[in-house]
Amino acid sequence: MTPTVAHPEATDVESVFREVYGQAVATLVRVFGDITLAEDAVQDAFVVASDRWRSDGIPPNPAGWIVTTARNRAIDVLRRSARGRELHEQLGAVTSEEVGSGAEGREEDGPVRDDQLRLIFTCCHPSLRTEHQVALTLRLLGGLGVDEVARSFLVSESAMAKRLVRAKYKIKAANIPYRVPAEADLPDRLRSVLSVLYLIYNTGLDDPEQASLRSDAIRLARALVDLMPDEPEAAGLLALMLLSESRVPARTADGALVLLRDQDRSEWDRTMIEEGQGIVRACIRRDRPGPYQLQAAIQAVHCDADSVDVTDWPQIVALYDHLFSVMPTPVVALNRAIAIAEVEGPGAALTALDTIAPALDDYHLMHAARGTTLRRLGQRVAAKAAFERAVILAATEADRRFLAQQIEELAEDALR
Amino acid sequence: MSQYLLATYAVEGEVPGAPMTPEDMATFMEKVIALEAEMDTSETFVFGGALHGPDAATVVHSSEGDPIMTDGPFVESKEHIGGFYIINADDLDEALAWAGKTADATGHPIEVRPFRATGRVEDWRGEG
Numbered sequence: 446m447t448p449t450v451a452h453p454e455a456t457d458v459e460s461v462f463r464e465v466y467g468q469a470v471a472t473l474v475r476v477f478g479d480i481t482l483a484e485d486a487v488q489d490a491f492v493v494a495s496d497r498w499r500s501d502g503i504p505p506n507p508a509g510w511i512v513t514t515a516r517n518r519a520i521d522v523l524r525r526s527a528r529g530r531e532l533h534e535q536l537g538a539v540t541s542e543e544v545g546s547g548a549e550g551r552e553e554d555g556p557v558r559d560d561q562l563r564l565i566f567t568c569c570h571p572s573l574r575t576e577h578q579v580a581l582t583l584r585l586l587g588g589l590g591v592d593e594v595a596r597s598f599l600v601s602e603s604a605m606a607k608r609l610v611r612a613k614y615k616i617k618a619a620n621i622p623y624r625v626p627a628e629a630d631l632p633d634r635l636r637s638v639l640s641v642l643y644l645i646y647n648t649g650l651d652d653p654e655q656a657s658l659r660s661d662a663i664r665l666a667r668a669l670v671d672l673m674p675d676e677p678e679a680a681g682l683l684a685l686m687l688l689s690e691s692r693v694p695a696r697t698a699d700g701a702l703v704l705l706r707d708q709d710r711s712e713w714d715r716t717m718i719e720e721g722q723g724i725v726r727a728c729i730r731r732d733r734p735g736p737y738q739l740q741a742a743i744q745a746v747h748c749d750a751d752s753v754d755v756t757d758w759p760q761i762v763a764l765y766d767h768l769f770s771v772m773p774t775p776v777v778a779l780n781r782a783i784a785i786a787e788v789e790g791p792g793a794a795l796t797a798l799d800t801i802a803p804a805l806d807d808y809h810l811m812h813a814a815r816g817t818t819l820r821r822l823g824q825r826v827a828a829k830a831a832f833e834r835a836v837i838l839a840a841t842e843a844d845r846r847f848l849a850q851q852i853e854e855l856a857e858d859a860l861r
Numbered sequence: 862m863s864q865y866l867l868a869t870y871a872v873e874g875e876v877p878g879a880p881m882t883p884e885d886m887a888t889f890m891e892k893v894i895a896l897e898a899e900m901d902t903s904e905t906f907v908f909g910g911a912l913h914g915p916d917a918a919t920v921v922h923s924s925e926g927d928p929i930m931t932d933g934p935f936v937e938s939k940e941h942i943g944g945f946y947i948i949n950a951d952d953l954d955e956a957l958a959w960a961g962k963t964a965d966a967t968g969h970p971i972e973v974r975p976f977r978a979t980g981r982v983e984d985w986r987g988e989g
Contacts, residue, residue, distance in 0.1 A: 572953060572973075619975040620863045622952040630954070 465508040466588030471560035472512050480613050486519035562672045563623050569638040570621045577612035578641045587661045639682050646686050651841050677728050681738030687721035688744035701846030706753035718748045739768040758787040775804040791821040809838035865956040866974040871943030892966040909946035
């Protein structure tokens with residue numbers, strides 16, 4: 446519950462908007478069955494609110510206030526159009542029954558929460574391409590403006606506006622349903638939702654300019670866990686994001702990536718680590734492991750250790766083995782090989798890396814891992830070649846700087 | 862209720878599912894017949910058919926009222942629509958479930974296209 450603030454700052458009103466946007470749009474979509482109508486009405490309601498709230502204060506249930514105002518706006522819009530009059534007559538019963546005066550009260554919590562869940566599954570429907578899923582999720586549920594979504598994808602606002610129009614057109618034209626999928630489809634469909642949220646988070650991690658995407662992703666993941674408390678993978682994803690986020694302050698120095706082993710662990714955010722580890726422990730008790738929970742468990746083990754030397758590496762290798770059994774991808778194999786170096790030594794790691802190298806020849810982190818391993822084996826020439834290949838493939842400035850440092854250090858090794 | 866086109870594409874020179882033994886053909890037929898029976902029971906099936914290849918196609922243009930014929934398909938491509946179903950479905954999820962069954966029965970990928978409108982133009986004109 447948001448407390449009533451007498452004369453809120455513009456920024457307070459902004460943050461409330463972002464908080465309640467997804468909820469309001471989701472409810473309006475349920476009532477009117479049209480995303481564009483719902484969005485326009487919620488925008489209009491925000492315009493009204495931004496004046497009124499600044500003089501009267503933010504109401505105790507801002508989401509309910511927005512939903513009621515937006516619903517009235519949408520009905521006005523419908524009344525004004527000929528086609529709308531027909532639709533409005535059909536909807537008459539629905540709007541008065543389902544939203545009615547109750548929208549102002551907390552008793553709307555149940556259906557309102559389900560509205561958001563339904564909308565998440567619509568936005569992440571597998572028949573939509575990934576970039577459309579991400580854009581819709583950020584726009585409709587994250588409450589980001591079209592300009593903000595555009596910036597996160599490094600495209601122009603008009604290009605993003607077109608992309609959103611196309612995605613919404615497909616939802617309408619193909620009649621993508623607005624509901625939580627049936628039990629049988631749920632695991633697949635939930636996976637699609639989780640991967641969209643994780644992609645949003647990782648976009649924010651790769652690009653320091655997009656740091657706010659990380660908090661958007663965490664906020665959406667929190668909402669999802671709240672909506673689907675019985676889905677351990679949703680909890681696993683939230684824990685994975687929190688544990689990753691806890692290390693962000695130590696993750697780069699002077700614009701270059703800092704390896705886990707070299708990070709200043711006192712900079713890690715203990716509050717986030719505690720929350721993440723608490724979720725991981727709850728997942729372990731639940732004993733329905735999945736890829737996100739296992740990745741979170743691996744991060745939880747890292748966050749437990751004061752240094753790389755006291756890290757429980759055998760436990761990490763065991764978790765990677767488990768992860769590989771449920772998600773047998775070359776990237777998992779790569780991370781497992783890196784962990785093996787700490788348990789069985791760089792020789793064993795190199796053998797493991799050579800096996801997966803062909804599958805990941807275009808992936809800079811594979812070459813970086815080979816470079817690090819070869820350096821530990823004293824094979825400087827081969828290590829340099831691997832790092833140089835990694836630099837060419839690296840996608841972010843932080844990665845390139847880190848790799849350049851490695852090459853410099855190799856040259857220093859040679860002088861010793 | 863919406864209607865969807867479930868279309869399958871054949872690659873030129875490849876007969877769908879070929880080479881097929883008579884046994885394979887019998888299994889294929891059984892699967893498709895069972896699928897269509899299921900579509901009938903659920904009142905999903907509207908229409909369907911298998912098409913002759915692009916070699917049998919003719920394109921007709923109108924030039925000031927005079928028809929001009931050209932031999933062959935409209936789009937020169939290696940892939941051509943080989944057959945289709947038109948089905949009733951409540952929403953895309955239901956259509957996709959039928960497409961999955963059709964892909965399973967035929968062994969071919971299925972393109973799902975929603976109809977913007979069906980029937981005679983006069984019946985839906987003005988509905989947007």
